[in-house]
Amino acid sequence: MIIELRVKNCFSFEDQIVFSMKADMRNKKFASNVHRENKFNILKTAGIYGPNNAGKTCLVKCFNAIKKILLNKKPNLMPNLFSKNSVCELGITFLAEGREFSYDLHYDAQKEEFLYEKFSEIQKDQYGNEKEILWLEKDTVNQKYSCIDQDVLLMIPLMSSNNLLCYVIDASKFEHLEKMKKIIVEFAQKIDILNMNNIPMKKTIELMKNKGDLQKKVVEFIKNADLYMDNFEYVDMDQIKIDDRTENEKPDEEVLNMREKLMEQIRLVSTYKGVKVPSLIFDSTGTKKIAALASYIIEGLENGRILIVDELDSSIHFKITRAIVAMFNNELNTNAQMIFTVHDINLMDCKRMFRKEQIWFVHKDQDRVYVYSLADFTAQQGVRDTTDIVEKYRKGALGALPDPELINSLLDIKGNKKGEVADEE
Numbered sequence: 001m002i003i004e005l006r007v008k009n010c011f012s013f014e015d016q017i018v019f020s021m022k023a024d025m026r027n028k029k030f031a032s033n034v035h036r037e038n039k040f041n042i043l044k045t046a047g048i049y050g051p052n053n054a055g056k057t058c059l060v061k062c063f064n065a066i067k068k069i070l071l072n073k074k075p076n077l078m079p080n081l082f083s084k085n086s087v088c089e090l091g092i093t094f095l096a097e098g099r100e101f102s103y104d105l106h107y108d109a110q111k112e113e114f115l116y117e118k119f120s121e122i123q124k125d126q127y128g129n130e131k132e133i134l135w136l137e138k139d140t141v142n143q144k145y146s147c148i149d150q151d152v153l154l155m156i157p158l159m160s161s162n163n164l165l166c167y168v169i170d171a172s173k174f175e176h177l178e179k180m181k182k183i184i185v186e187f188a189q190k191i192d193i194l195n196m197n198n199i200p201m202k203k204t205i206e207l208m209k210n211k212g213d214l215q216k217k218v219v220e221f222i223k224n225a226d227l228y229m230d231n232f233e234y235v236d237m238d239q240i241k242i243d244d245r246t247e248n249e250k251p252d253e254e255v256l257n258m259r260e261k262l263m264e265q266i267r268l269v270s271t272y273k274g275v276k277v278p279s280l281i282f283d284s285t286g287t288k289k290i291a292a293l294a295s296y297i298i299e300g301l302e303n304g305r306i307l308i309v310d311e312l313d314s315s316i317h318f319k320i321t322r323a324i325v326a327m328f329n330n331e332l333n334t335n336a337q338m339i340f341t342v343h344d345i346n347l348m349d350c351k352r353m354f355r356k357e358q359i360w361f362v363h364k365d366q367d368r369v370y371v372y373s374l375a376d377f378t379a380q381q382g383v384r385d386t387t388d389i390v391e392k393y394r395k396g397a398l399g400a401l402p403d404p405e406l407i408n409s410l411l412d413i414k415g416n417k418k419g420e421v422a423d424e425e
Contacts, residue, residue: 301327
């Protein structure tokens with residue numbers, strides 16, 4: 001599970017920002033929203049609010065870059081546009097095997113080199129005091145090197161910086177380096193990153209092909225979403241009802257990822273009053289998104305995965321979005337996690353749904369981008385668990401709120417039209 005993300009000079013973030021999933025256990029409210037393991041208390045969900053173009057998607061991109069780096073893939077990192085510095089700094093703290101680990105990286109996007117990497121384990125005693133155990137530190141700028149496997153030390157300065165050390169050296173020869181590689185790979189492989197405006201259907205197709213327990217749970221999820229649907233399945237083409245009126249029909253939208261073979265998607269059918277029809281053609285955009293998302297949710301909850309979703313509420317009714325979040329917050333969820341960006345203020349509910357530290361904001365002004373939690377606001381500032389957070393947000397007391405002046409555009413348009421008429425006269 002993700003505990004903390006640190007970012008500096010990446011995408012829209014020039015100054016360092018910290019996004020934390022640590023739970024403040026001084027507050028006992030909604031204890032089921034917290035995963036507890038070996039003295040670590042981690043939030044199961046977090047929602048991120050903010051205006052368009054403030055930096056919410058950039059935060060998701062940072063998670064994606066970390067995942068790619070840990071899996072030895074090109075990160076596509078970009079330094080801040082207004083910075084002359086080409087070095088991006090990323091750090092992730094996470095829970096794996098009941099232990100807390102931290103990986104910090106400095107990546108020169110221009111040279112495509114890792115100038116710095118540090119991997120450590122954070123241990124806690126019975127009183128909650130933390131102790132850092134350094135496994136690896138490679139600082140090519142200051143020529144400072146450290147490794148728990150002493151035999152690696154002399155080799156580090158000779159290794160290429162185009163990849164993480166564990167990928168440019170035969171890690172199997174060294175006990176801790178091999179263990180480190182296994183830890184970061186298994187952690188990164190558990191992360192699913194989705195954009196609801198272009199969500200792939202591939203996972204749902206694969207699960208629907210296999211008539212197993214997960215497939216049944218995906219179908220139940222879709223049916224329980226109250227879509228007036230009798231059934232959802234993957235069938236042979238001869239079971240699909242297509243007549244002369246519909247055989248040339250095409251999807252109304254292209255918001256879903258259409259890279260999968262078209263015939264594969266056609267074989268996903270929805271049943272209404274006993275009639276099987278291709279979901280791709282007949283179902284609404286929201287219904288198709290729910291079907292695509294269902295497999296990630298079910299697999300995530302079953303296998304303890306980390307789901308990071310951009311625009312979770314895109315084309316989905318607020319009650320369904322709320323129900324999805326509630327599934328992850330539920331005490332029956334023992335090790336799955338979901339982080340999502342959202343605009344729907346109906347979810348901003350500290351009275352019935354969220355702890356304060358589960359609601360985050362991204363705010364942008366002329367100087368910088370700010371990332372902060374509702375928990376940063378104190379009772380003295382008028383923010384309590386019983387406070388109407390939605391009303392506070394609407395009034396701008398929490399920031400991260402756009403202030404559109406679109407009426408000026410309308411006045412300009414009307415003014416131009418009057419001017420044109422005057423010219424013609």
